[in-house]
Amino acid sequence: xxRQPLAQLPRGxxxxxxxxxxxxxxxxxxxxxxxxxxxxxxxxxxxKLSRGSLYAAFGDKHSLFLRALDRYIxxxxxxxxxxxxxxxxxxxxxxxxxxxxxxxxxxxxxxRGCLLVATAMELAGHDSEVNRRVSGFFRAMEARVASALSRxxxxxxxxxxxxxxxxxxxxxxxxxxxxxxxxxxxxxxTSQAIADALLDRFIR
Numbered sequence: 771x772x773r774q775p776l777a778q779l780p781r782g783x784x785x786x787x788x789x790x791x792x793x794x795x796x797x798x799x800x801x802x803x804x805x806x807x808x809x810x811x812x813x814x815x816x817x818k819l820s821r822g823s824l825y826a827a828f829g830d831k832h833s834l835f836l837r838a839l840d841r842y843i844x845x846x847x848x849x850x851x852x853x854x855x856x857x858x859x860x861x862x863x864x865x866x867x868x869x870x871x872x873x874x875x876x877x878x879x880x881x882r883g884c885l886l887v888a889t890a891m892e893l894a895g896h897d898s899e900v901n902r903r904v905s906g907f908f909r910a911m912e913a914r915v916a917s918a919l920s921r922x923x924x925x926x927x928x929x930x931x932x933x934x935x936x937x938x939x940x941x942x943x944x945x946x947x948x949x950x951x952x953x954x955x956x957x958x959x960t961s962q963a964i965a966d967a968l969l970d971r972f973i974r
Contacts, residue, residue: 789827790841792817797838801885804892805835836899842885843907854914860922861973864941867915868965871945875952875961884949912942922973932972944968 799816800808810821810831817824828834853867854860873879886907893900919934928934948961 787819787823787827792819792824792827793834793837793841796834797841797885800835800838801842801882801888804888806892832899836903839885839889839900839903843903846886846907847910850911850914854918856917856921860918860925861927861969863918864915864922864969865966867918868941868945868969869962871948872958872961872965875948875956876958877955880952880955883953884946887946887949908942908946911945912938915941919972927973929972929974937972941968 795816795818796813799812803812808831813831813834814821814824819827824834828837849870850867853870854863858866874884886904889900890904894904895901916934916938919928919932919937922928923932923934928937944965948965952961
């Protein structure tokens with residue numbers, strides 16, 4: 771993928787805007803439209819920055835997108851760390867984790883979709899930086915879910931034939947598949963029932 775370098779402002783000019791807020795606004799613009807469909811005017815409107823300020827702070831569209839994707843991933847990982855905290859009972863944590871995905875894939879939230887899933891479908895096959903981030907996120911999710919399942923196994927809460935690593939892979943595939951199905955706005959009660967039934971297959 772060829773990328774044109776963008777002009778830079780003179781070095782040393784102080785920034786008079788909140789970079790984190792600009793990244794969050796850009797993230798929402800990319801989330802709504804996708805990478806290719808988000809043009810520079812869209813980003814200028816979203817971030818409320820001038821062309822020169824945006825270029826000076828972020829370099830180019832692709833670099834800004836990677837910053838936005840990093841923000842999205844960091845938020846998701848932080849949320850998982852709360853949901854699946856070792857301080858919680860592992861099964862309760864897993865139910866909270868699954869319920870969160872049900873919430874995010876229901877109604878208007880579900881129709882909006884997932885920036886990470888959309889990015890994986892649009893870019894991961896031919897953008898190494900995006901692919902590294904997407905695959906890294908899935909590994910991080912799988913590791914956290916496997917850790918919770920391992921703690922449940924140690925506590926005698928999993929069925930004898932359940933392997934935490936394999937079960938984690940199944941749950942990750944389920945929640946990311948739920949993200950895709952969520953675009954069709956399934957009933958929340960249906961999604962929750964499926965999530966409960968899947969987890970119940972792994973526990974005593």
